[in-house]
Structure formats: C-alpha cells, structure tokens
Amino acid sequence: MNAANDLFLVLPELVLLAGGCALLVADLYAKSEARRASYLLAQATLAASAAATLFVLWGTGGALAYAFHGLYVADVLAHVLKLAACGAVSAALVYSRRYLLDRGLWRGEFLALLLFALLGMAVMMSAASFLTLYLGLELLSLCLYALVALQRDSAAATEAAMKYFVLGALASGLLLYGLSMLYGATGSLALTEVARQVGLAVRGGTQQTFLVFGLVFVVAGIAFKLGVVPFHMWIPDVYQGAPTAITLVIGSAPKLAAFAMAVRLLVNGLLELAADWQQMLAILAVLSMALGNLAAIAQTNLKRMLAYSTIAHMGFMLLGLLSGVVGGNWLNAADAYAAAMFYTLVYVAMSLGAFGVLLLLSTRGVECETLDDMKGLNRRSPWTAFLVLLLMFSLAGVPPTAGFYAKFAVISAAVNAGQVGLAVFAVLFSLVGAFYYLRIVKLMYFDEPAGASAVPQDRGARMLLSANGLALLAVGLLPQPLMGLCFVAIKSL
Amino acid sequence: MLLSLAIWIPIVAGLAVLATGDDRNAPLARTLALVGALLGFLVTIPLYTGFDVGDPGFQFVEKAAWIPQFNIHYHLGVDGISLWFVLLNAFVTVLVVIAGWSVIEARVAQYFAAFLVMSGLLNGVFSALDAVLFYVFFEATLIPMFIIIGVWGGPNRVYAAVKFFLYTLFGSLLMLVALLYLYNKSGGSFSIPDWWNLPLPLGTQMVLFFGFLFAFAIKVPMWPVHTWLPDAHTEAPTGSSVVLAAILLKLGAYGFVRFTLPILPDASRELAWLMIALSLVAVVYIGLVALVQTDMKRLIAYSSISHMGFVTLGFFLFNAWGVEGALVQMISHGFVSAALFLCVGVLYDRMHTRMIADYGGVVNTMPKFASFMMLFALANCGLPATSGFVGEFLVIMGATKVNGWIAAAAASTLVLGAAYTLWMYKRVIFGAVANERVARLKDLNARELLVLGLLAAAVLAMGVYPLPFTEVMHGSVNELLRHVALPKT
Numbered sequence: 001m002n003a004a005n006d007l008f009l010v011l012p013e014l015v016l017l018a019g020g021c022a023l024l025v026a027d028l029y030a031k032s033e034a035r036r037a038s039y040l041l042a043q044a045t046l047a048a049s050a051a052a053t054l055f056v057l058w059g060t061g062g063a064l065a066y067a068f069h070g071l072y073v074a075d076v077l078a079h080v081l082k083l084a085a086c087g088a089v090s091a092a093l094v095y096s097r098r099y100l101l102d103r104g105l106w107r108g109e110f111l112a113l114l115l116f117a118l119l120g121m122a123v124m125m126s127a128a129s130f131l132t133l134y135l136g137l138e139l140l141s142l143c144l145y146a147l148v149a150l151q152r153d154s155a156a157a158t159e160a161a162m163k164y165f166v167l168g169a170l171a172s173g174l175l176l177y178g179l180s181m182l183y184g185a186t187g188s189l190a191l192t193e194v195a196r197q198v199g200l201a202v203r204g205g206t207q208q209t210f211l212v213f214g215l216v217f218v219v220a221g222i223a224f225k226l227g228v229v230p231f232h233m234w235i236p237d238v239y240q241g242a243p244t245a246i247t248l249v250i251g252s253a254p255k256l257a258a259f260a261m262a263v264r265l266l267v268n269g270l271l272e273l274a275a276d277w278q279q280m281l282a283i284l285a286v287l288s289m290a291l292g293n294l295a296a297i298a299q300t301n302l303k304r305m306l307a308y309s310t311i312a313h314m315g316f317m318l319l320g321l322l323s324g325v326v327g328g329n330w331l332n333a334a335d336a337y338a339a340a341m342f343y344t345l346v347y348v349a350m351s352l353g354a355f356g357v358l359l360l361l362s363t364r365g366v367e368c369e370t371l372d373d374m375k376g377l378n379r380r381s382p383w384t385a386f387l388v389l390l391l392m393f394s395l396a397g398v399p400p401t402a403g404f405y406a407k408f409a410v411i412s413a414a415v416n417a418g419q420v421g422l423a424v425f426a427v428l429f430s431l432v433g434a435f436y437y438l439r440i441v442k443l444m445y446f447d448e449p450a451g452a453s454a455v456p457q458d459r460g461a462r463m464l465l466s467a468n469g470l471a472l473l474a475v476g477l478l479p480q481p482l483m484g485l486c487f488v489a490i491k492s493l
Numbered sequence: 494m495l496l497s498l499a500i501w502i503p504i505v506a507g508l509a510v511l512a513t514g515d516d517r518n519a520p521l522a523r524t525l526a527l528v529g530a531l532l533g534f535l536v537t538i539p540l541y542t543g544f545d546v547g548d549p550g551f552q553f554v555e556k557a558a559w560i561p562q563f564n565i566h567y568h569l570g571v572d573g574i575s576l577w578f579v580l581l582n583a584f585v586t587v588l589v590v591i592a593g594w595s596v597i598e599a600r601v602a603q604y605f606a607a608f609l610v611m612s613g614l615l616n617g618v619f620s621a622l623d624a625v626l627f628y629v630f631f632e633a634t635l636i637p638m639f640i641i642i643g644v645w646g647g648p649n650r651v652y653a654a655v656k657f658f659l660y661t662l663f664g665s666l667l668m669l670v671a672l673l674y675l676y677n678k679s680g681g682s683f684s685i686p687d688w689w690n691l692p693l694p695l696g697t698q699m700v701l702f703f704g705f706l707f708a709f710a711i712k713v714p715m716w717p718v719h720t721w722l723p724d725a726h727t728e729a730p731t732g733s734s735v736v737l738a739a740i741l742l743k744l745g746a747y748g749f750v751r752f753t754l755p756i757l758p759d760a761s762r763e764l765a766w767l768m769i770a771l772s773l774v775a776v777v778y779i780g781l782v783a784l785v786q787t788d789m790k791r792l793i794a795y796s797s798i799s800h801m802g803f804v805t806l807g808f809f810l811f812n813a814w815g816v817e818g819a820l821v822q823m824i825s826h827g828f829v830s831a832a833l834f835l836c837v838g839v840l841y842d843r844m845h846t847r848m849i850a851d852y853g854g855v856v857n858t859m860p861k862f863a864s865f866m867m868l869f870a871l872a873n874c875g876l877p878a879t880s881g882f883v884g885e886f887l888v889i890m891g892a893t894k895v896n897g898w899i900a901a902a903a904a905s906t907l908v909l910g911a912a913y914t915l916w917m918y919k920r921v922i923f924g925a926v927a928n929e930r931v932a933r934l935k936d937l938n939a940r941e942l943l944v945l946g947l948l949a950a951a952v953l954a955m956g957v958y959p960l961p962f963t964e965v966m967h968g969s970v971n972e973l974l975r976h977v978a979l980p981k982t
Binding site: 338378382389393398399400404405409411416420423424427430431434435438439441442445446478479480483484487 | 625
C-alpha cells in the first residue's frame, strides 16, 4: 500500500472536497443573486467527480481495491452508485435552480452543503469499515439537517429540521450502539474481518446472542435512513415541511447511500447472519408496503403523498435484500441484491422526476403541492402531462416503464427465495399504490384546469424532465443494460 | 418480421399522430391515423395467405434475446388460434378510425394515437410466446384504454375508467406472481411453449389455476367479476366500446387457451365444473339482466358478458367442438358486438341519448340503418346464416357430448338472446315515430354505410361459409386438446 495508490482510489472524494471548499470561497465574491459562477462551479465539480470515478474504474479495471489500510474500498458497486449519485445531485441542481431563485434561497450554502452531502454519500458507498461508514453517514446527515432548515423564516421547515435532527441523532446513536456491540463481539472495525469473525462464530456454534443483539440496532439504524416502518415517522413531516427543492435532494441521492449502507453492513459484513436479518427486513418490508400505500391514499398534499409512496417503495426494495440467502444457500444472492439495487436506481430516477415536476409547476409565490394543482395539466401542457403520466405509471409499476421491471425483479427474487406469500402481499399492495398514482393521471387528463396558469418557462428543467421521463420509458423497453450493470456491481462485492 | 410489423406499425403511426399536436392539425392527424391503420391491416393479410394450415405449431416465429438477465426473449409467433385475433384486431382498428373520423372533435390527435398504440399492443398480446412479453403487452393496453374512457367518455367516465383499471390490474398482478412461480419451477424459462411440457403436481396446479383465473376471468369478464364492464362500456366513447367488446374481452379468453388449459390441464379438468357453472350463470343470469336494461349500451354490454359465457363454457368441455365453437364465437362476437356498438353510436351521435325510451319508430326516418341493425340484432340472437349461429351451435353440440343438462342450459341463450335483442330492436326501431327528435333523424352517411357494410359482409360471410375460419384452427385446437388430455402430475 503506497500513499499514491490510496490517493488515486479516493480521487472522486478528493475532487468533491476540493470543489466544495473552492465553492465556499468563490461564492463570497458572487455579485448577482443568480450566482452563475457558483452554479457552474458546482456542476463542474460534479462532472469532475463523475469523471474521476470513471478514471478510477478504468485504472483498477473494476477489480476490488482497498485504501488506507482497509478503511476504504473501491469496487464496481461503489463506482456505479457514485456515478448515479453525482447524476442525481446534478439533476437536483438543474430542477431546483429557478425554484430556489424565486424564493431567495439560491445561496452559496445550498450548493456547498449539497456537495458536502454528496461527499458523505461517496464515503458511505466506499466504506470498508464501521468507522468510515459512520463518518460518511454523519457528514451526509448534518448537511441534510442544515439543508432542511435553509428556509429560516418558515415555521414548517424549521419544525421539520428539528424533527429530522432529533430523530436522526437518535438513529445514529442506535446504529453506533449496534456497531460497538459488533466491535465488541468480533474485535474489529473492518468489514472483512468482521465478516470472518462472524462466520467463525456462526459455524463454530458459539453463543450468537451478542451478535444478534448488535444486529438489531444496526438494522434499526439502516431502517431509519431508508425510512421504512416503524422508523418512518420523520419522512412525511420532513418531505412536506422542507422546501420542495430540498425534498427533492433528500428523496433522491441519499436513498442510494442508504442502500449502500445496507449492502455494506448486512451483505459485506454480516452475511453469515442473513437468516436473522432477513426476518427483520421481512417485517419492515411488510409494514412499509402496507402503511406506506394505505396512508398515501388519504393524502391531499402531493409532497406528503410522495413521502408515503417513498416508504412503500423502500419496502419493495427490501424484498430484494431479504431474498438473497435461502436456508444457508447463497445461489440466488447476487440476483436478489442486484434486483434491490436496480429498484433503488430506478426509484431515484422516478423520485427525481416526480419532485422535479412539482418544482417545474411551482411559480413565484405559488407552490405546486396539492392534488388540485395537477388538475387539467393536459390542457395546460400536454407534453408535461405525458411525462408525468410516464412517471406515475412507472411509480405504479405498470409496463412498459422502468418501474415495472423494478417490481418484477424484486418480486421474482422473492418467489425464487420461496417467499410466495410475501410476493402476493407485495403485488396486492402495489395495486393499492396504483390507486393514488392513477388519481394524479386522472386529475391531469380528465379534469378541467382550476386556474389558467401556464406552465413556467424553464428550458433546462423542462429538457431534463423530458430526458428523465423518456429514460424511464427507455429502461422499460430495454432494461437489460441497467440490470446487467447492477448484477456486475453486486458480483464485485 | 410480419408480426413485428403488425405490432410496431400501429404504434409508430400512433406516435406520429400524437406528434401532430393540437386540434389545428386535426385533418392531418385523421389522415395519418387512417394510413397507419390501413398499413397495419395490410401487413396482417400475408399472415393469413401465408399460413400453413397443416402445421399445428407456431408460424412466423421471431426470437431474439431481450433481457438475458432473466432469460426473457422477444419471442413472437401465431398458431391457428391466435391468427384470427391478430386479423380481427387490425380490421377493427381500421373501422374504429373511420367511425371516429368526424365524431371526435376535441383532442383528435390524442384519441387516434391512443387507438393505434392500443392496436399494436393487442397484436403483441396475441402473438407473444414469452410470458413476460405477453404480460408487458397485456398490461400496457390498460394505459391507452384508461385514457380513452376517462377523456372521451360519458358523464360518469372517471368512475368507470378507474374501476376498469384497478379491476383488471388486480387480476394481472396475481398472474404476475403465477408467471414468476412458473419461471422458478421451470428452471428459468419464460417461454410459454416450454411451460406446456412442465410437470406440476395437482396441488400446485390448483393454486396457479386461481392465480391465472383472476386475471383472465376479470378480463373476459366472467360472472361474478363482470361488474366493471357495463360501467366501462356505458361511459366509453363508441370507438372504445367497439375495441373493448371486439378485442379486449378476447384477451381473457385467449389467456385460458394459451396458459390455463395447456399448462394446468389437470387442474382445469378438476375445476371444470366450477368454470362450467360460472359460464352457465353468465349465460342465463346475465341474459336475464340484459332483458331489463333501459340503456342500449348497457344492454349490449350485458349481452357481451352472456356471449362470453358461451366462450368459457366451450373451452372447459374439452372437446374439439366446444373449443372450436368457442373460438368461432369469439371472432363472431368481435364482429357482432362491434357492429351493435357502432349502431348505438350512430344513434347517439344524432340524439345524444342511449336510453331506449327516447327512441321509437326510427325505421321511418332511417330505413337503411334499420335494415343493418336488423341483421346485427339477428346475428346477436344466433340466427342461422349469420356468424353468431356457427359458434353457438358448435358449443351446444360440444355440451351435448358432455351432459345434456349443460347443453339445455346453454341453449336457453338462444331464447334469452332473441328476447333481449329483438325486444330492444322493436322498441327502438319499430312503432310510430316517438318524438320530434326522432322525426328529424337523418339516415346513414357514406362513412357509416361503409363501416356497417364491411361488418355486415363479415358477419354474413362467416355465417354462410365458416370453413376458412375453422380450417386454420383445426390443427392447433387438436394440438391443444392433446396437451390437455396428457396428465402432467
């Protein structure tokens, strides 16, 4: 291990760090409210970080590589997730720019916090040790707390930030407690060593109570970050209370990081305990699908509805994670985890699109956030309506959209694992889910517009929304490349 | 190649129509839609002329890897069973475009685009040999239909559209689990013909049978899950009613012959009593319900359910007469119900009411229309020399082989069908001119004459000389029955 090689592997993170620091300084000299230079610098940093990720991928040839004495790992999973996260954050910037400008929130802090949050995510994705993971998680979380509170004079946003912070701190505490248990039981912080020790303990038939005790807290911490029932309480309030642009940020890229955290901890570290954590995830998944979908029906606020829909979707994603190991047999594990990863990636794209539409339709002083705001969209802007139609059917999981294959893959994983009952449960609740997505299509196409407000002109966001919607259709028609990529990424673990 | 063209020409044409934008370009949209529909029909003709009657297997097969991750293929092919549905669908699409030519005035491009896209998707359902491909097409048809009913439908259209969507989605989601289970059991294959040879224990077959039953029974629709259909039909615009009755209802029945019978033969035989009972309830009870309807479209909708009961009855008799009769009945019903809905559409466009009570004495002002509707009404009753007779006769023959009582109950449709159809006809068409508005009615224009004339020709041709229809089916039906007869447990 030489230092040059270590620095080469962490190049994406270094770029983000440098870009974020440069932005903090450069923004002091911003003259206009539009902050064109800062915006371009942020986008350039994201592009450079993505390029650095590709460069590292090319340099390592996709092989597994450790840096900093096993604290940091560079594998295909990390590279793919980092690329997706860079893309998601970059899209978030394009979607939210006009919205934040209109509300006087387009400040340097927003851009810098976003970059540092991404840095936290990248660290989580590449974490090979409990400590690295926790550091990344805290960096991400602190940035997000601050972002939610960005709109200082809004009572709702402040309340949401407070809630998010208190519950988030509690969850971090739980996670840390669980990690310390595992550390105590295995004597190591490095995931590979933990995995080896856990394997010895499980196969040796020694007392596992201590391990499982720690595992419970770890799963609770992960569940909080994913926002699955019963650790979901913060999601609806934060999604609704935060400015929509911030909701977009929270609802997209951090899901990738949460997925990475789940994979690193549960699959990389504790695969030998799969029989235990799969049961826990099954309970979380069932509760999330049920509560998320049922509660979403009752919502009239779109942001709150999408919040409950997130809960339900994360429940679906867990179906993939919990179907990997059947009776000690790992044959289907890669397929199942790849299905979960595919689900997460597709969900992030759908979430970006859905909140992007809300941002696009919000005008200066008028928030687009209730169901009534979608009324008659087909009259006001047929193309936007068509894109929302694609998004909604994708969220509902109707072919030929990407959302269908996401559901298809995880349900297939569940059936292959012999969990037919769980699969039937999942499809029944996806029917319940279809109802509220359908309601939005109904409002757009069947109802008359409430007001004659035109759709705001925002070329960048409109083009991105078109690309976003059509990408979901394209993945729906030809899902193989993305599915194959997820499979390769999981195989690299 | 032909099947791909039959699927993708209408879809691409539909997207082109959509791209013409708002109603200022309506004439262009109409022309493009007609060209697309005609082209779509033309490419299906070589399917019939090039079809080898002696080959019971799949023809015009196309196979390419689509999602290797799940061993899913873009696998198309038609046999004697599915061939006629592709042709029927392409034919009906042309009629729907002509029928909607001047009737639809708002959002013209979206209307025609939805029909063309749906036509392509339906061809996909009938020619898919890969279960996932089938499922994708099967589900995707919901989207255009949902939009068509919801946007251009009657006053209660939103309720009907949502009910239609959720009802059918419920069924197909359970089917998805069944498909994934079969994928798992077959060692990672989604190929439908492969599944026909897959051994399955009876218990598993029973569970899967119900998984498929919900999907297909809701689509057919069978009693007691039929309640979405009258609502959807009543509120849908004419073109959508035509496609719904002529093609979409056939998806469910087609599913029975493609999946349930050959993949789960033992469960099918075990549960035949249930299917026969449900079918007979549909035939008799729904026939009685049709009798008391006051809305013409609702009446024809109930008549459709009753006729589809005949189809499911025929399938579960497990003899060649029953199955062939059911298939002929499906095609015949495609023509006849399409024609009847178009007839109601003709009246509705002029009077803007579907209530039987608002009419009376139409024959005095619309003699040409009255004669066409007479023909279709009689075909609906199953009069010999019309297409309706052939299918019903064959199914009743098949039923006699199995059990005389079943045949007797099935035959009651001849009485009931005649009663509700002709009674409606009498009240609408005959008698003295009922009111001022009827007196001012204008007879068929050239466009309507063309559409109804084409359908009348089809109905008569099929009734007088059904050989071209049954001839292509023989081989595939015998092959199907061979699969059903083989125990798989």
